[in-house]
């Protein structure tokens with residue numbers, strides 16, 4: 631093939647797995663980059679750069695991986711919303727992105743339009759998880775998923791509206807107001823079943839109101855713990871991102887969740903991993919490791 635006349639479009643990556651009577655489809659909403667030290671916390675660069683190679687600005691490759699849960703009775707639940715396109719120049723610089731979001735194409739690859747999403751469960755409200763909720767002008771956006779109920783922990787909603795010097799850069803209360811205006815906000819506290827077989831559980835750690843999602847059907851379990859396990863390396867317990875507001879809580883909950891996943895042989899969704907989106911735990915030489923499903 632003549633490379634000059636037929637440039638290969640970067641193919642959209644998707645990954646799917648059945649979980650009992652549910653289907654889970656994952657797609658890459660965006661590729662972005664973030665400071666390596668931010669991602670790996672107390673782990674020294676001389677150790678983490680053997681695992682991932684940073685660019686000349688010390689940033690490592692990341693993705694916003696999104697998951698669509700299709701229920702046996704035809705409901706569609708999106709887990710997190712990625713970065714989207716309603717971004718300011720500051721946002722684009724911060725996340726090192728200069729292309730359009732794959733959101734519409736990714737959903738289409740799973741057979742869906744934004745209008746067909748019934749629920750969106752937000753792990754938390756940081757820009758790289760919540761901004762895909764919005765369309766249009768970032769100063770006064772509309773909802774990208776007009777029919778979806780947006781599920782957020784009360785503690786996370788409160789945190790996003792009471793920012794401090796350490797957290798203000800990653801929350802946009804003015805954008806979040808669009809959810810309330812549309813009457814599509816569902817606040818929950820702690821562990822709660824959202825639909826039969828789909829349960830949210832507050833983990834804390836990364837943020838006080840950070841939540842995970844468990845899908846259980848016919849003895850099979852899929853879990854999505856978002857920024858508790860942002861990459862496959864973060865199943866190593868000391869790998870806790872420096873942005874976590876309560877890192878000791880992350881460490882504690884991580885041990886509990888890993889024990890649970892091992893016991894139940896759970897399938898795990900990873901929100902920022904670049905090699906795959908869905909995997910399961912295996913024992914490595916020193917630490918737990920992850921293999922793609």
Ligand SMILES: [Zn+2]
Pocket residue numbers: 756758759857860901902
């Ligand atoms: Zn994140």
